[in-house]
Amino acid sequence: MLKFDAIIIGSGQGGNPLARKLAKKGWKTALVEQRYPGGTCINDGCTPTKAMIASAKVANTVFHSKFWGIHSHGLSADLPAIISRKNNIVEDFREGTLKGLLDDHVEVFLGTAVFSGLYTIQVTGHQDESDVLTAEHIFVNTGSRPYIPDIPGLQEVPYLTSTTLLEEVIIPKDLIILGGSYIALEMGQLYQRLGSNVTLIESAPQLVSKEDPDVAAVIKKMLESENMQIYTGTQATRISRSGKQINVDIVTGTTREKLTGTHILVATGRTPNTAGLQLQHTQVLLDEKGYIQVNNRLETSAPGIYALGDVKGGPAFTHISYNDHLIIYKNLFENANLSIQTRQVPYCMFTDPQLGRIGMTETEAKNNNIPVKVAHLPMEKVARAIETGQTRGFMKALVHQQTDKILGVAILGPEGGEIMSILQMAMLGGITASQVRDMIFAHPLYAEALNNLFMSLEK
Numbered sequence: 001m002l003k004f005d006a007i008i009i010g011s012g013q014g015g016n017p018l019a020r021k022l023a024k025k026g027w028k029t030a031l032v033e034q035r036y037p038g039g040t041c042i043n044d045g046c047t048p049t050k051a052m053i054a055s056a057k058v059a060n061t062v063f064h065s066k067f068w069g070i071h072s073h074g075l076s077a078d079l080p081a082i083i084s085r086k087n088n089i090v091e092d093f094r095e096g097t098l099k100g101l102l103d104d105h106v107e108v109f110l111g112t113a114v115f116s117g118l119y120t121i122q123v124t125g126h127q128d129e130s131d132v133l134t135a136e137h138i139f140v141n142t143g144s145r146p147y148i149p150d151i152p153g154l155q156e157v158p159y160l161t162s163t164t165l166l167e168e169v170i171i172p173k174d175l176i177i178l179g180g181s182y183i184a185l186e187m188g189q190l191y192q193r194l195g196s197n198v199t200l201i202e203s204a205p206q207l208v209s210k211e212d213p214d215v216a217a218v219i220k221k222m223l224e225s226e227n228m229q230i231y232t233g234t235q236a237t238r239i240s241r242s243g244k245q246i247n248v249d250i251v252t253g254t255t256r257e258k259l260t261g262t263h264i265l266v267a268t269g270r271t272p273n274t275a276g277l278q279l280q281h282t283q284v285l286l287d288e289k290g291y292i293q294v295n296n297r298l299e300t301s302a303p304g305i306y307a308l309g310d311v312k313g314g315p316a317f318t319h320i321s322y323n324d325h326l327i328i329y330k331n332l333f334e335n336a337n338l339s340i341q342t343r344q345v346p347y348c349m350f351t352d353p354q355l356g357r358i359g360m361t362e363t364e365a366k367n368n369n370i371p372v373k374v375a376h377l378p379m380e381k382v383a384r385a386i387e388t389g390q391t392r393g394f395m396k397a398l399v400h401q402q403t404d405k406i407l408g409v410a411i412l413g414p415e416g417g418e419i420m421s422i423l424q425m426a427m428l429g430g431i432t433a434s435q436v437r438d439m440i441f442a443h444p445l446y447a448e449a450l451n452n453l454f455m456s457l458e459k
C-alpha cells in the first residue's frame with residue numbers, strides 16, 4: 001500500500017492545479033488518470049473544438065470574401081490538415097500538463113482508480129501493475145462523458161459523440177445532430193461551414209433552453225441563414241439504418257417526418273463519471289443523476305473526500321472546475337471560507353458570433369419579481385461591427401431599477417465573450433450601468449458600444 005497525503009482522481013481542470021499546489025505545499029500527492037493528462041477540456045472539449053472552429057471561421061470568411069471586396073477562387077476544406085493542426089495543439093497542451101505535474105513532484109499514475117475502501121484507491125492498468133494507494137484527503141475530479149438517450153434504434157447505428165466526431169477524417173455529407181445546446185450548435189456550425197449539410201433536432205421548445213427566448217431566436221435565425229436545418233420542440237422517436245444511410249423518425253407536435261443522413265451526432269448532454277468508482281465503499285452520496293453530492297465548500301458526505309468539476313453537477317465549464325480547486329485549496333490552507341454559492345458564473349458559447357453570458361436572464365428576473373430595466377443594442381448599430389462587417393446579434397443587459405447595478409448580460413456578437421467579461425468586471429466591482437454608459441472606451445472598439453447599450457435605457 002502506497003501512502004500519500006492526497007490523492008486526486010482524474011486529471012481535469014481542477015485536479016491538475018490542485019495536485020501541483022498540494023505538492024508544492026509539501027504534501028505527498030498522487031494523481032490518477034485513466035486516459036490522457038488534461039482531461040476533457042484539453043483532449044475532447046474546449047481545445048480541439050475551438051481549434052477546429054478557428055478553421056471553420058476562416059472557411060466562412062473565404063466563402064464570403066466578396067463581401068469585403070476580396071475575390072478568392074475556389075475553396076476546399078482539408079480536414080486531415082485541420083485535424084492535424086488540432087492534434088498538434090492538443091498534444092502540446094497534454095504534454096505541458098503532464099510535465100507541469102511531474103516538475104512539481106506529483107506522482108502520476110496512468111490507470112483507472114476505484115475505491116476499494118473509504119480512503120483506499122486501487123489503480124489498475126498502471127504499467128500493467130495494480131497499485132493500492134491510500135490518503136486522508138481524496139479529491140474526485142473524474143468529469144463527465146456524453147449522455148446517450150434511450151431512443152429506439154440508436155444503439156444499432158454507428159452514432160458519433162463530440163469525442164468521436166473530432167477524429168472523423170471525412171467531412172460528414174449529411175450530419176444529423178440530436179441536441180440544440182452548446183455542443184450541438186458549436187459543432188453544427190463548424191461542420192456546416194466545412195461543407196456538411198447539418199440538420200439539428202432539439203427536443204426542447206427552443207435552442208439553448210437556459211437562455212432568454214430572444215437570444216435563442218436570433219441564434220436560430222443566424223444558423224438557418226448559414227443553411228443549417230433546425231427543428232425545435234421535436235422528438236426523435238426511432239433511428240434506423242439502411243445501407244450507409246441513417247434514418248431518423250421525428251415528431252414535432254402532430255407532424256411526423258423522416259430525416260436521412262450519412263452521420264448522426266448525439267449531443268444531448270453529459271453524464272458524470274461516477275459509476276465505475278465503486279463509491280459504495282465510501283460514505284460519498286450521489287444524487288439521482290449520479291453526480292457526487294457536495295456542500296458549498298465542495299466537501300462530500302465522507303470527511304476528507306472532496307469533489308470538483310463536472311462530476312459534482314452544476315455549471316459544467318472548465319473555468320468552474322478551475323475555480324473549484326481554488327475554493328478547496330484556499331479553504332484548506334488559507335483559512336478562507338469560500339463557497340460555490342457566491343461566485344460569478346460567466347460562460348461563452350463559441351458559435352460565430354459568440355454568445356457571452358453572465359448572471360440573470362430576463363426570464364429569471366421576471367419569474368423572481370426582480371425589478372429590472374433591459375438595455376438592448378443591435379450589433380448593426382455598433383460602429384465597429386459595421387466596419388468589420390459582423391453585424392449579426394445584439395447586446396443585452398439587465399439593470400436593477402433601483403440600484404442601477406448590472407444583474408445579467410448576454411452579448412451575442414463578435415467577441416461576445418470578451419465584451420461580456422468587461423461587464424463581468426463591472427458587476428464584480430459594483431460599477432453601475434450609468435458609470436459604464438459614461439465611461440471612456442477607445443474608439444472604435446466593440447467595447448465602446450457599451451456606452452450606447454446603457455444609453456438605450458434613457459429612451
Ligand SMILES: Cc1cc2nc3c(=O)[nH]c(=O)nc-3n(C[C@H](O)[C@H](O)[C@H](O)COP(=O)(O)OP(=O)(O)OC[C@H]3O[C@@H](n4cnc5c(N)ncnc54)[C@H](O)[C@@H]3O)c2cc1C
Nearest residue numbers: 010012013034039040041045113142143309310316317318
Ligand atoms: C465538446 C466540448 C466542448 C467544450 N467546450 C468548452 C468551452 O469552450 N469552455 C468551457 O468552459 N467548457 C467547455 N466544455 C466543458 C469542459 O470541457 C468541462 O466542463 C471540463 O473539462 C470539466 O473538467 P473536469 O475538471 O470536471 O474534468 P475532466 O476534464 O472531464 O477530466 C476528468 C478526467 O478524469 C478521468 N477519469 C474518469 N474516471 C476516472 C477513474 N476512475 N480513474 C482515473 N481517471 C478517471 C477522465 O479520463 C478525465 O481525464 C466542453 C466540453 C465538451 C465535451
Ligand SMILES: NC(=O)c1ccc[n+]([C@@H]2O[C@H](COP(=O)([O-])OP(=O)(O)OC[C@H]3O[C@@H](n4cnc5c(N)ncnc54)[C@H](O)[C@@H]3O)[C@@H](O)[C@H]2O)c1
Nearest residue numbers: 149179180181182183202203204267268269316348349350
Ligand atoms: N462553450 C462552452 O462553454 C461549452 C461548449 C460545449 C460544451 N460545454 C459544456 O458541455 C456540457 C454539455 O453540452 P451539451 O450541449 O451536450 O449539453 P446540454 O446539457 O447543454 O444540452 C443538451 C441539449 O440536448 C437536448 N436534448 C436532450 N435529449 C434530447 C433528445 N433525445 N433529442 C433532442 N434533444 C435532446 C436538451 O434539451 C438540451 O438542449 C454543457 O453543460 C456545457 O457546460 C460548454
